[in-house]
Amino acid sequence: MTDQISPPSDSDIELKKKSRWPWIAGAVVVVVAIVGGIVYATSANEDKPFGTNLKVATWSTDIAAEDLLKFITDEVAPAHGITIEPTKIDNLIEINRAVDAGTVAGNFFEHQPFLNDAIAANGFHLTLAAPTFTWDxxxxxxxxxxxxxxxxxxxxxxxxxxxxxxxxxxxxxxxxxxxxxxxxxxxxxxxxxxxxxxxxxxxxxxxxxxxxxxxxxxxxxxxxxxxxxxxxxxxxxxxxxxxxPAPKGSEGGLVVSDKHLDDPNVQKLIATFKDPKIAEFLQTTDNELIRNTLGPINP
The missing domain is CATH 3.40.190.10 (Periplasmic binding protein-like II)
Structure with a gap:
């Protein structure tokens, strides 16, 4: 969404130069500080190795993937020596940008065709590292x-x-x-x-x-x-x-940054999402939401 900015009023335009320049100078300092902070945060995160507590983002309206991630978090991740922290992001560009920047370790909401679109449009360096389920x-x-x-x-x-x-x-x-x-x-x-x-x-x-x-x-x-x-x-x-049936090649799963593929804890995260317990859960769950919307990947 594009923010709408109202045009200045006549009284705004008539501000005296003496009072305006200190404000402008102060604003420039603030903007430079903010931009510098954003650049620092991005560069600090994108190559920084992850610990054993790993954030994984879901799209905020995909409640089926969110429920499946909860099962993986509670029942699968501990056996792989990691803790997953589920995180919701409600913007379909920012959810991939967060992975690319290293703000989160991965996301869990998309298939390869959608990821291809995001990479082509934004230059992200991302990989669907663990296809996990199909969408009905x-x-x-x-x-x-x-x-x-x-x-x-x-x-x-x-x-x-x-x-x-x-x-x-x-x-x-x-x-x-x-x-x-x-x-x-x-x-x-x-x-x-x-x-x-x-x-x-x-x-x-x-x-x-x-x-x-x-x-x-x-x-x-x-x-x-x-x-x-x-x-x-x-x-x-x-x-x-x-x-x-879900078309072959449209399986959803864990997406991670190419920059972190060799990170030992990201490798544990990938192994978690490849665990056969997930397919078994998808076939046997009593969770009506998951049963009605998601399915296991057929070999």
């Missing part, structure tokens, strides 16, 4: 109960980011609602709307930011999405018209 996919509607009922020309909402859009299109292709151009029918091809080859029912596609998808259901016929993207907003099983 689904198509939701308040008007229809199956794809067969969805009419020609229906409005279909999907995420507006390249990674989320690609997975939604692969879901639609899986459900035989569209076909994709050759080479664009896998997650590696990262299909976008321009890569649709056939659209037999002439669907109208609406691109929506991830945080607005659940609310957009009232204005469209169907949304296609990770279940965990909309679960916290109250969408439920009786609104699902089709479930789709």
């Amino acid at each position: 996919q689904a198509s939701y509607s308040d008007k229809y109960r199956s794809w067969e009922q969805v009419p020609n020309g229906a409005k279909i909402a999907l995420r507006d980011d390249p990674a989320g859009q690609a997975i939604a299109l692969l879901d639609l292709a899986h459900d035989k609602q569209i076909t994709l151009k050759p080479g664009k029918d896998t997650i590696k091809g990262l299909p976008q709307l321009s890569d649709i080859q056939t659209n037999p029912k002439n669907y109208q596609f609406v691109q929506v930011p991830i945080g607005q998808l659940a609310r957009s259901l009232a204005d469209v016929d169907v949304i296609v999405v990770h279940i965990s993207d909309v679960y916290a907003a109250g969408l439920r099983e009786n609104q699902i018209i089709a479930r789709e």
Whole structure:
């Protein structure tokens, strides 16, 4: 979000030079001090080794990954000689920037296609070091109960980011609602709307930011999405018209900085997120939120 700054009033402009210059000089000193502190904090953290207490960030609205991280923190990490400190970050750029800068040891909210977008846009040096789970996919509607009922020309909402859009299109292709151009029918091809080859029912596609998808259901016929993207907003099983498997290559997991890959405690963190206890928990848990939205990675 861009902060809006009000233009100065006439009385502000008419400040006398004698009184204005001391304030300006003081402000410059403060700004230099603040900027210097930020630069120091970043440079001090990015190469600094971690101790055995490691912060791992989740995106603030992904409550399924947050619940899974709690299980890993309580039941898996102690056996690997580390303590995990879960941390919430509500900005999808800053959650990767925090890992890149060494403010946190890792994050636990994204798959490789989304990470690729973040790296390309921001120059981060990050690695998906431990794929851990899959996101269940689904198509939701308040008007229809199956794809067969969805009419020609229906409005279909999907995420507006390249990674989320690609997975939604692969879901639609899986459900035989569209076909994709050759080479664009896998997650590696990262299909976008321009890569649709056939659209037999002439669907109208609406691109929506991830945080607005659940609310957009009232204005469209169907949304296609990770279940965990909309679960916290109250969408439920009786609104699902089709479930789709997570495309191969879209597994979520632990992301760490390339600069810390050789850190012994980060290696312990990676081993923690690769522990087979996690897959067993995903298959057997009584936690309804996790059971309805996440799944283990198939070998």
